[in-house]
Amino acid sequence: MIIDDDPNIRELVVALLQNNGFEACEAADGREALQRIVIENPDLAIIDIMMPNMDGFELCRHLRRYYEDKPVLMLTAKGELASKVKCFGLGADDYLTKPFEGDELVVRVQALLRRYKIDASQVIQIGNIIIDKNSYSITMNGLHEDIPMKEFELLFKLAGFPGKTFSRNQLIEDIWGVDFEGNERTLDVHVNRLRDRFPEEKTGFKITTVRGLGYRLEVVL
16 A cells, blocks of 8 residues: 555556556555555555655554554655654654655565565574574574573564664564663663674674664675
């Protein structure tokens, strides 16, 4: 679903997606999108920020609250860092600034759908390790690895969406809960422990710090 108050942008994005084998529907603002989502049940939402009635920030917040299984790509003319930080903090999966290249948009949509297909599984293979949430076990190069539960949950979260940037606040809320009374240093310590346990030269992935935003896991094989 493409949500944008500019009909020309909607027409362009719909044509790009349909030409690449996707079905696409439209909405002119956040309120219309929420009504149509119930009917259309789209797999992914492409959202503009500046819209009447309900802007993209509020729509993204609502989708993350009630539709956690749907990836969100923000497509907007607002390219400054503060806007990106806010989008990722609200749970957006990706961010593309207008004007954009059609091929890049299609590639990002394809990548997001692949990530969510991986996350729907309870077993993730990333690089040289297998992470099994059914048994809370990790296998690296055929050998079993035991790690503390919070480190496991953090690694599973990051590995379920390779290439996605998570804000610090989002990771803290997802792993430690909204009532967590600690600080961001706790998250940083757990990330550093994961880096020590799973060096990229042995695992084929790395956890990258995105300055001003948070963290993402990247495959390096």
